[in-house]
Amino acid sequence: MSARDLEVQLTDDHIRRLASCRPVEAIVELVWNAFDSGATEIDVRLIENGLGGVQSVEITDNGDGINYESIDLTFGDLGRSLKARQKTNSRGIPMHGCRGEGRFRAYSLGQRVQWETVTITGQRYTIRGEHAKAKKFEISEPVLEDALSKGTSFVAENIFNVPIAIPSREALADRLSSTFAHRLLGDPKVKLSLNGDAIDPQKLIAHKDTTVIQSPHGEILTNVVIWKSGKKKELYWCDASENARDHEDVKLASDFPFSIYVSTKAIDDAIEANMLGIKDMAGLSDLRRIAVNHARGVLSEYTDDRGSKIIEGLKDKGVYPYSIPPVGEVQLITRGVFDACAAKIFSSVKAVSSAPKDTQWLTLRLLRNAIERSPEEMGKILRELFGATDEQISDLYKLLERTTLSGLISTGKLVGDRLDFLSGLRQIVLSDEYRKVVKERSELHKIIEKECWVFGEGFSLGTSDETLDSVLSYHRSILHHGEDTIDIEVDSERYAKTIPDLVLGSQYKLEDERLLHLVVELKRPSVSISFDQKTQIERYASEVSSDANFDKDRTSWVFYVISSKIDKRISDDYLGKGPSDKGQLPTSSSNMKIFVKTWGQLLQDAHTRMAFLKDKLDMRSTRDDGIEYLSKKFPAIMEKIEDRKDTAKQIVHKKSGIIMDGLMPNEAIKNAGDRSHI
Structure with missing residues (x-):
C-alpha cells in the first residue's frame, strides 16, 4: 500500500520558531495531545544509549488515536485544529490544544518524528516527518486492526542534532508533576508515568491551598501548591476546567518550591477568540498581581507553621x-x-x-x-x-x-554599647572613686576620641592633641577639598600652649552649604571651669575666626570646654539661660558659638538623643556594664586607672601623719592622681 504526502502551508520562519522550543515544552505538548485524545494511560520514556545519553523519546497512550478521515485538518492546517471545534474529548473533558502546534514542536526532540496510531475504528497507520522537510508529512495507508489496541505511539529520533539538550529524567518528572497535577489529582482513572514510574503529584505535595477570589475580572480559582522538593517557582494559567494552558516563572521570594494555578473563564474567552497568546490577554497583569499576592500569604503562613514545628522538635530534643x-x-x-x-x-x-x-x-x-x-x-x-x-x-x-535582623541587631548593639559607654564615662568623670585618679590628656582624652558620637552624630575625629597650626591646616584641607596647598604661618611661640584636646570635624554640610566644626577642650574631671578656662576657649575661638584662611561665609564653628563643675560666677554672669542658648558664651561672630558644659550636661544630652531607641529596644545599662565596656575597649588605660584607684583605696586614714607604703596618706592620694606630666 502506498503512502501519500501531506503538505502544510507554513512559512519557514514559523516552523523554525515552533521547532526551536525547549524540549520539555514539546514533551508537555505531546502529553496534552494524548489527554485530548481521551487517553487514561500515558507513558513517557527517555531511551538511553550505552553511554547513558538519551537517544530517543517515546510517548505512548491508550487514547482514541488520530482520526484518519480528518488527518488533513489535524495535521495539514495550522491554527485551525479540529480540537478548536470539538471542545471536549470522548470522555467529556475539555480539550487543551486548539492550534495544532504540537506536531511542529516535536522537532525540538529529534530530527525524525513518527506517530503510529490505531483509531477507535481499528485503523492503523503511520505519520512520519523530518525536520529538513518540516512542511511535509508522510501518511501511510491505513490497515484494519483490532480496535481494542487503540492509541498512539510517538517517537523522536536522531536527537544528537537537537540544539537544546533533552531534560534529565528528574527534571522532566518535576515538570510533568507540576503541569499535570490538577488532571492527575482530579481524575483517579488517569495515569501518567515516566519510564514506567508513576507520576504521582500527591506524594510530592507538601501543602495545597485552594481559594476562590473575587476580582474585577470575575471569579478566580487559585490553587497554591507547595512541593516537597525541586526549585520551581511558577504560575500556570488555566481554563475554567483547570487545564493548564500556559505557564511562566514567578519572582516571589520563598524557601520552598511552589506552583500557582490560576483558573478563570477569562482564559476560555481568550482561547475562544483564537488569541495568539494568553499572555496577550487584557487584564492579565491584574490577575497575576492578585494571584501572586495571595500566594505570598499562603507561603508565609506555611513557612511560619513549618518553622514552628521544626523549632518545637529541636526543643523536644x-x-x-x-x-x-x-x-x-x-x-x-x-x-x-x-x-x-x-x-x-x-x-x-x-x-x-x-x-x-x-x-x-x-x-x-x-x-x-x-x-x-x-x-x-x-x-x-x-x-x-x-x-x-x-x-x-x-x-x-x-x-x-x-x-530586619541585620539592621536591628546592629542598632541594638550600637545602642547597647553607647549606653554602656555613657554609664562608664559617668563613673570615671563624676564618681569620687574614679574622677580624682583619671588623667586628662593621656587617658580621658584617648577614651573620648574613640567615642566622638557623644558630641553629636555628625562629628568624627579630625585631629587630636595638636598645636593650633595643625588644627588650622586640618580645617583648611577640609574646606579646599584638594585645591592648591596654602601654607599657614603660625607663630609657634605664640601658639605653643594653645592646644585644644580634640577637634571634631563635621561629616556633613549644613542646609546652607556651610561646614560645621566642633572644637572641644576636655578638662580634668576634678577641675572646675573658671575664668582661666573661659579665657582659653575664647582665645581658641578668636584666633580661628580671625584667620584669613577660613572663609567665614562657608564655615561655622562650635567650641566647647567641658569639665565636672562650672564656677558660679561664670554660670551666673556669662552663660545663656534660655532653651536655645543655655550654656552659651556671648560672641561677636555670627559663624561661631562657644559653650561651657559640665560632664553631667554632656551625658544628659547624649542620653536624651538616645532616649527613644533606648525605650523602644528596652535596653538598660548599669554601672558595672559601663566599667566592663570601657575595660574591654580601653584595657591599657582602664588598667592604669583601676590600679591608681585601688592604691587610693588601700590608704586607710586612721589618723593624720601615718605613713602607708612609704608615703603620707595625703601624699599617696596626691601621687595616685598626679598629673604633673600633663
Whole structure:
C-alpha cells in the first residue's frame, strides 16, 4: 500500500520558531495531545544509549488515536485544529490544544518524528516527518486492526542534532508533576508515568491551598501548591476546567518550591477568540498581581507553621540554645530570626538535620552566637562543618536580607554599647572613686576620641592633641577639598600652649552649604571651669575666626570646654539661660558659638538623643556594664586607672601623719592622681 504526502502551508520562519522550543515544552505538548485524545494511560520514556545519553523519546497512550478521515485538518492546517471545534474529548473533558502546534514542536526532540496510531475504528497507520522537510508529512495507508489496541505511539529520533539538550529524567518528572497535577489529582482513572514510574503529584505535595477570589475580572480559582522538593517557582494559567494552558516563572521570594494555578473563564474567552497568546490577554497583569499576592500569604503562613514545628522538635530534643523567653524588641526579633534560620538550615542541609544530637547542640549554639554577633559568620560555619553548598548559604543570606535582623541587631548593639559607654564615662568623670585618679590628656582624652558620637552624630575625629597650626591646616584641607596647598604661618611661640584636646570635624554640610566644626577642650574631671578656662576657649575661638584662611561665609564653628563643675560666677554672669542658648558664651561672630558644659550636661544630652531607641529596644545599662565596656575597649588605660584607684583605696586614714607604703596618706592620694606630666 502506498503512502501519500501531506503538505502544510507554513512559512519557514514559523516552523523554525515552533521547532526551536525547549524540549520539555514539546514533551508537555505531546502529553496534552494524548489527554485530548481521551487517553487514561500515558507513558513517557527517555531511551538511553550505552553511554547513558538519551537517544530517543517515546510517548505512548491508550487514547482514541488520530482520526484518519480528518488527518488533513489535524495535521495539514495550522491554527485551525479540529480540537478548536470539538471542545471536549470522548470522555467529556475539555480539550487543551486548539492550534495544532504540537506536531511542529516535536522537532525540538529529534530530527525524525513518527506517530503510529490505531483509531477507535481499528485503523492503523503511520505519520512520519523530518525536520529538513518540516512542511511535509508522510501518511501511510491505513490497515484494519483490532480496535481494542487503540492509541498512539510517538517517537523522536536522531536527537544528537537537537540544539537544546533533552531534560534529565528528574527534571522532566518535576515538570510533568507540576503541569499535570490538577488532571492527575482530579481524575483517579488517569495515569501518567515516566519510564514506567508513576507520576504521582500527591506524594510530592507538601501543602495545597485552594481559594476562590473575587476580582474585577470575575471569579478566580487559585490553587497554591507547595512541593516537597525541586526549585520551581511558577504560575500556570488555566481554563475554567483547570487545564493548564500556559505557564511562566514567578519572582516571589520563598524557601520552598511552589506552583500557582490560576483558573478563570477569562482564559476560555481568550482561547475562544483564537488569541495568539494568553499572555496577550487584557487584564492579565491584574490577575497575576492578585494571584501572586495571595500566594505570598499562603507561603508565609506555611513557612511560619513549618518553622514552628521544626523549632518545637529541636526543643523536644534538648538542643535548642535558649532556655528563657525573649524580653524586649531586640530579643524578640533576634529570637525570631534565629528560629527562621535554624528552621531553614534543618530543612535544607541534610548533614545538619541528620547529625548526632551533640553535633546539633553545638551547631545551634554556634548559630546563635553568629546571629547575635556576626551574621556573616553563619555561612562559614555551615560550609566548614557540614559542607553546605554556596546555593544553600546564599539562600540563608537571602532569608536574613528579608528580615530586619541585620539592621536591628546592629542598632541594638550600637545602642547597647553607647549606653554602656555613657554609664562608664559617668563613673570615671563624676564618681569620687574614679574622677580624682583619671588623667586628662593621656587617658580621658584617648577614651573620648574613640567615642566622638557623644558630641553629636555628625562629628568624627579630625585631629587630636595638636598645636593650633595643625588644627588650622586640618580645617583648611577640609574646606579646599584638594585645591592648591596654602601654607599657614603660625607663630609657634605664640601658639605653643594653645592646644585644644580634640577637634571634631563635621561629616556633613549644613542646609546652607556651610561646614560645621566642633572644637572641644576636655578638662580634668576634678577641675572646675573658671575664668582661666573661659579665657582659653575664647582665645581658641578668636584666633580661628580671625584667620584669613577660613572663609567665614562657608564655615561655622562650635567650641566647647567641658569639665565636672562650672564656677558660679561664670554660670551666673556669662552663660545663656534660655532653651536655645543655655550654656552659651556671648560672641561677636555670627559663624561661631562657644559653650561651657559640665560632664553631667554632656551625658544628659547624649542620653536624651538616645532616649527613644533606648525605650523602644528596652535596653538598660548599669554601672558595672559601663566599667566592663570601657575595660574591654580601653584595657591599657582602664588598667592604669583601676590600679591608681585601688592604691587610693588601700590608704586607710586612721589618723593624720601615718605613713602607708612609704608615703603620707595625703601624699599617696596626691601621687595616685598626679598629673604633673600633663
